[in-house]
Amino acid sequence: MSAKIIDGKAMATAIRMKLGADVSGFKEKPGLAVILVGDDPASQIYVRNKIKACESVGIKSFESRLPGQVTEAEVAAEIKAFNDNPTVHGILLQLPLPAHLNSHRLTQAIAPEKDVDGLTVTNAGKLFLGMDDGLIPCTPQGSMILIRSFVRELAGLNAVVIGRSNLFGKPMAQLLLRENCTVTTAHSRTKNLDDVCAQADILVAAVGRPRLVKQDWIKRGACVIDVGINRDADGKLCGDVDYEGALSVAGAITPVPGGVGPMTIACLLSNTVKAYQFKRASGSQAA
Numbered sequence: 001m002s003a004k005i006i007d008g009k010a011m012a013t014a015i016r017m018k019l020g021a022d023v024s025g026f027k028e029k030p031g032l033a034v035i036l037v038g039d040d041p042a043s044q045i046y047v048r049n050k051i052k053a054c055e056s057v058g059i060k061s062f063e064s065r066l067p068g069q070v071t072e073a074e075v076a077a078e079i080k081a082f083n084d085n086p087t088v089h090g091i092l093l094q095l096p097l098p099a100h101l102n103s104h105r106l107t108q109a110i111a112p113e114k115d116v117d118g119l120t121v122t123n124a125g126k127l128f129l130g131m132d133d134g135l136i137p138c139t140p141q142g143s144m145i146l147i148r149s150f151v152r153e154l155a156g157l158n159a160v161v162i163g164r165s166n167l168f169g170k171p172m173a174q175l176l177l178r179e180n181c182t183v184t185t186a187h188s189r190t191k192n193l194d195d196v197c198a199q200a201d202i203l204v205a206a207v208g209r210p211r212l213v214k215q216d217w218i219k220r221g222a223c224v225i226d227v228g229i230n231r232d233a234d235g236k237l238c239g240d241v242d243y244e245g246a247l248s249v250a251g252a253i254t255p256v257p258g259g260v261g262p263m264t265i266a267c268l269l270s271n272t273v274k275a276y277q278f279k280r281a282s283g284s285q286a287a
């Protein structure tokens, strides 16, 4: 048996084409503001890719680059200016921030209706309560689309998510629960992680440890979503799953690169369009 490779790149391209067609019919263009603090090389690449992706679908991008020594009050003022700008529909604060800045406080300063990363208390709470008028974090949202492309009926399946970050693990678990999966969230204190994973019909790894998940941790036929982006000892890009080993056991697996990563960007664009549409709908109700 050889696992189906879930092609995140192709699925992301399809989403982007649909968004591009939708946006071309809008009177006003949606706008996404990206705030980058400092000169972390990886963050610079992520921001550049996000801005290019915006342009490709007709979303107007606003880029704010702040020096690494900026004060928290200055970043907060930048966020407030974008909160108040009616042509900006989404705001993304690129993480991680330099250590002297409080990421939680600054993230919470983003207006919830513009919080395209879905990290504010309002959006996290809406996801927790099962409300569908919130903005869902991009990577779990994209991962869910990838899972659905392979698993038709999710109800009653065992899903294991390794990782419990606010950005990924917790919202991913909520999305799977919403689909009536029986969800286990594993983390660094989980005992017998291999046995826990072996129960999973859907196994999602978001740890940040190269090839942590071994072939014999995977249930035959499972859907494996590899969120991790790592460099191995040879400097090669790899995920959290032993991809080569998993191929002969899993039913389907996402590659790294070309799996979850492109879907994250597609869902960022989709969230920006959603935020734009929410604003238009609330404006027309008020009129």
Ligand code: NAP
Pocket: 139, 162, 163, 164, 165, 166, 167, 168, 169, 186, 187, 188, 189, 190, 193, 206, 207, 208, 209, 212, 227, 228, 229, 230, 260, 261, 262, 264
């Ligand atoms: P994070 O905040 O560092 O969280 C990592 C999680 O893994 C934590 O919950 C941690 O447990 C758990 N963990 C660490 N070592 C473990 C071990 N040996 N066994 C079991 N669990 C362990 O990371 P994140 O932001 O969620 O990201 C995770 C990975 O996904 C990273 O590689 C990141 O680059 C990647 N990522 C990719 C995308 C994409 O678009 N493809 C987007 C976001 C993140 P504790 O809570 O107990 O410490």
